[in-house]
Amino acid sequence: MNRSDTDTDTDTEARHREKMQRLKAAVDARIAQAQEDTGVLLVLTGPGKGKSSSAFGMVARALGHGMKVGVVQFIKGATPTGEERFFRRFPDEVTYHVTGEGFTWETQNRARDIERAQAGWVLARGLLQREDVPLVVLDELNIVLAHGYLELDTVLADLTARPLHQHVVVTGRGAPPALVELAQTVSDIKVVKHAFRQGIRAQPGLEL
Amino acid sequence: MNRSDTDTDTDTEARHREKMQRLKAAVDARIAQAQEDTGVLLVLTGPGKGKSSSAFGMVARALGHGMKVGVVQFIKGATPTGEERFFRRFPDEVTYHVTGEGFTWETQNRARDIERAQAGWVLARGLLQREDVPLVVLDELNIVLAHGYLELDTVLADLTARPLHQHVVVTGRGAPPALVELAQTVSDIKVVKHAFRQGIRAQPGLEL
Missing domain, CATH: 1.20.5 (Single alpha-helices involved in coiled-coils or other helix-helix interfaces)
Structure with a gap:
């Protein structure tokens, strides 16, 4: 025709x-x-408030879907935070590691910080190999990388080798460009205002 | 001398x-x-990922400190999200209201949206009067305000009249300038990359 x-x-x-x-x-x-x-690699960076809390909100979401979650906190940990206290209530669902010893400016011991960061990465790698853990949070990993406490290539290789369906959330200021490159979602959190600058201390429930 | x-x-x-x-x-x-x-008024705005999840991370933190929490979700709610399913496990600690019926572009009914928003504000005002609730989350309130579904002056007046120690977290794009003015902490979340734009749908545990 x-x-x-x-x-x-x-x-x-x-x-x-x-x-x-x-x-x-x-x-x-x-x-x-x-x-x-595809599991998503999500990076939350920038100086503004809300990076770690966002990661912990995703932990709550994941638990609501019956998913297992792994957490490594690389910097916080001198005193147990609200999120740690809360999520440790669910030991069958949440594997929770704290490897840091307070913020870096409080420890003043570089060799010790490096040792803790590397021990933290061993735990992180273990989680990044678990097919039964669909969400892994690596809280303040960017800070540890920015200080050069871990080798970036090792971290990127372990992230790339993780199970196909696993989501990973990485938080902290100063995300390295190669990590941003590897990620599917990256948010940069800007400070418009911060209560700290108006003489209000870190508040339990909001920051701690 | x-x-x-x-x-x-x-x-x-x-x-x-x-x-x-x-x-x-x-x-x-x-x-x-x-x-x-001073309770802190915290506003999480901007187009990037992490606003609501950050608010829900603060809910987890607050629960870790034994605090009671109130939540009103103004937009989400067509299907129960992970955060809703999870936090409804703690009815003695979390007062959880969902007033929205899915995202606005799904409902296509302005009169109905306004009615729901105003019902939501009645519930929010109730939480903003409770001395025993140190953290209130008003999720996606900014969206509702940006659409003009609530009177801004009423909202600002109720926020100002709340108990002195109560923290409030407001999320959503397009926070009105007067709300930013009133807040002590404001983060603006920028998109560096978003998985949606690479053909990956919203993921349970991350976004839902």
């Missing part, structure tokens, strides 16, 4: 609709595939 | 130290006063 200029508009529309349907099916399949195969 | 150029360095140092100690005592007193008297 020959095509002619008299092909109806209806015919053109039908072809267009068909083409769009094929396109939509292809996009849907790609999205379904992506969702099926 | 006359002072002279022969006043010792030690003497000068002692005076300096004394002055610094007085200054430090004054600053400490001011901080202690501020902490004692």
